[in-house]
Amino acid sequence: MAVERDGAFKGRHFMSKVILWALRWYLAFPISYRDLALMLSDRGVVVDPSTLFRWVQAYAAKLEQRVRRHLRPCTGSWRVDETYIKVKGIWTYLYRAVDSLGQTIDFLLSVRRDAAAAKRFFRKALAQPHTVNPRTITVDKNPAYPKATAEMKRAGELWRFSRLRQCKYLNNIVEQDHRRIKRLVRPGLGFGGAGQGSGRVATGIPAEGACEQPGRHWRATRQWR
Numbered sequence: 001m002a003v004e005r006d007g008a009f010k011g012r013h014f015m016s017k018v019i020l021w022a023l024r025w026y027l028a029f030p031i032s033y034r035d036l037a038l039m040l041s042d043r044g045v046v047v048d049p050s051t052l053f054r055w056v057q058a059y060a061a062k063l064e065q066r067v068r069r070h071l072r073p074c075t076g077s078w079r080v081d082e083t084y085i086k087v088k089g090i091w092t093y094l095y096r097a098v099d100s101l102g103q104t105i106d107f108l109l110s111v112r113r114d115a116a117a118a119k120r121f122f123r124k125a126l127a128q129p130h131t132v133n134p135r136t137i138t139v140d141k142n143p144a145y146p147k148a149t150a151e152m153k154r155a156g157e158l159w160r161f162s163r164l165r166q167c168k169y170l171n172n173i174v175e176q177d178h179r180r181i182k183r184l185v186r187p188g189l190g191f192g193g194a195g196q197g198s199g200r201v202a203t204g205i206p207a208e209g210a211c212e213q214p215g216r217h218w219r220a221t222r223q224w225r
Contacts, residue, residue, distance in 0.1 A: 008062065009036075018045055021056050023063065026056055059098055067192040069130060076135030079174045080145070082113060083181060094181065095121040098174045118148035123157065133159035138170045 009016045018040075026036055033056075037072035040047055051068035082093045093113045097105040107123035110117040123130055139145040145164060152158035 014045070014047065018047075022047070022052055022055055023059050026052065027063070029062070037052050043200075049117070056127050060076075065143045065168060068130070071128070072103055073100060074103055074105050074132065076132060078105060078125075078134040078172050080111075080135045081171050081174045082142075085181065096174055097121075097125055100173075101175050108140065113124040113144065113150070115144040115147040118144045119152060122148065122152060126157070134162050136163045136165055138167060140168050140171060141166055168202065 009019065012019060022040060024034060025031065025039065032051045035121055036052050037047055037049045078097050079099070080095070082095045082098045084091050085092050086092070087109065090111065090187070093110045095108040095110060095117065097107070102186070106121070106128055107118075108121040108124055110120065126133065137145075137149065145166070149158060149162065149164050153160050153162070
């Protein structure tokens with residue numbers, strides 16, 4: 001297994017495919033760690049919920065990194081929106097963007113919903129190998145977006161001919177997908193834990209959603225087997 005050769009599962013007491021299936025189920029379906037432990041127990045794998053928690057904290061970020069290699073080049077029409085989820089008891093904004101075909105562009109966690117956060121998100125998205133400078137950026141009525149795009153154009157970070165469209169109904173693609181994120185978060189009552197682990201899980205869930213899009217079903221984790 002490629003991932004075993006690079007040491008990703010070194011020191012684990014379970015086979016890599018068991019860990020990967022647990023990670024896949026937790027990120028893809030609205031279940032708690034206790035529910036996941038019962039599912040694995042029914043299949044002859046006895047594992048404590050706290051161990052499942054540690055697996056997800058350890059490998060959700062690695063999943064995100066591997067998924068990015070398989071994202072298809074996005075179109076020039078971006079649909080950007082933010083929703084809020086609870087991380088360590090604090091309401092945190094999850095910025096997300098998809099293109100006109102519904103393909104994932106990028107995502108970012110931020111404690112604030114302002115122009116600075118919007119610029120961080122756009123810079124992160126533009127730095128990815130599968131993205132291009134957008135022809136149009138469709139957003140809601142959040143006043144932070146016009147300020148952020150104007151400043152980035154002046155700085156040469158964003159194509160000066162990119163057009164910002166503030167039209168809520170045109171963002172239905174990304175807004176409808178927020179429901180899936182909220183459905184996955186609800187059983188765990190948000191995200192908890194120490195350090196940066198909570199943020200890793202929160203970004204791992206949209207990454208799993210990218211894997212589920214047509215043409216890239218779990219290809220990133222197949223490399224780990």
